[in-house]
Amino acid sequence: MGDLSSAFKTALGLILSLDPAVLAIVTLSLRVSLSALVLAALIGLPMGALLAVARFPGRGSVISLMGLPPVVAGLLIYLLLSRSGPLGSFGLLFTPSAMIIAQAVLITPILAALTRQVLESMWEEYAEQLRSFGAGPWRAVPTLLWDGRFMLPTVLLAGFGRAAAEVGAVMVVGGNIEGFTRVMTTAIALETSKGDLPLALALGVVLMAIVLGVNALAQGVRGIAARWAG
């Protein structure tokens, strides 16, 4: 018990004193996950809107990619980016870029599926009116994305939460190199196995705060959206 409480104390000290090592890891985590979110949103949101309006073969496969195990995704990206892989010449393996790609790949299907869910009922309502205006499914995609602007932040926040909490894929493609590709989740895994509980706990507290904060924000945004869009 004594060990644990002293570990907690040290952890809080690390956070409150803005320990440079902790700060660097948190900053890198946010940079990687936010970049991954932007990348995934550029593909996932339009894809989700298209899934909501269009009927085409293989449409379910996008959604089933949601269940892609992170470590396997990491392995596939590792193979693509490794020296002998098809994208090896870019030298991205074990860089933050590789981690961004891995997280983006993991959350794109999630963003697409959630976007579809949000926009599908809107499309049911809009379809006939938009066709009357002469708008086909392709033209409906930007319309739905814009009209869903109050609901889609929730989708983005959910995607960000997933990206930030992910450990397997970034571990495989990033390599958990100290000061370069070490993010909160990989650091927690490593420090825990090494027995350095204070650092693991400090990062755990920060990660929890970020993920819970993001979820609270998502709830708040949903409330505002409901009030405005009706």
Next chain:
Amino acid sequence: MRVPDSILPLCTEGLGFSAGGVEILRDISLTMTAGAPTLLIGANGAGKSVLLRLLHGLLKPSAGRVFWSRPPEQAARRQAMVFQRPVLLRRSVLANTLYPMVLANVARGEREARAAEALALVGLADRAADPARKLSVGQQQRLALARAAALQPELLFLDEPSASLDPAATRAVEEIVLKLAARGTKIVMTTHDLGQARRLAGDIIFLHRGSVLEQAQAEAFFQQPASAIARAFLRGELVW
């Protein structure tokens, strides 16, 4: 009356529609010319709304054809439709009015002027900046009419535009319909409200169980309907 370059008259030939093995409309052959509003009347389930959707191109006929006096692409651009329940975008009143004009490639500079004029026509000029979905039901339907009017269609389909409105809002809708008709927009409208049909109609198409029983000038139809079923319908009896 035949205006050069007009998409009217609109004709149908042997038009039929079935869904799930049920025949909803059969052998509809009609001509609608420019001029006073054409009102489609009949009991619920007679096929009025389906006929409107076939004419507007939202449904594909199972039999027969719809003919416009101009090529189909041109005809499609010069007609509009307002539905029983208005579908408003999650945007401001003004943005709702501008949206279909963007799709119709109305010149950028002209859109604002047309929108302002259309909103003034329906009495919503002072609400332009408000979220459309915060309007009352009656105002929402007026906005739907403004949105269609801004397109300056030659023909406007109205599907029971006042069916879910109270008398005051219904009156407002009828006034807008008459204003649009007066400036030369051909109105083709369904209603199950006979009083409304009397107030608005130039001619009447009476539908019964998926067939056209009568097409006549409104005055003649209301004074002396040709069919026994139409007479019963006008007396307020339940026909189906």
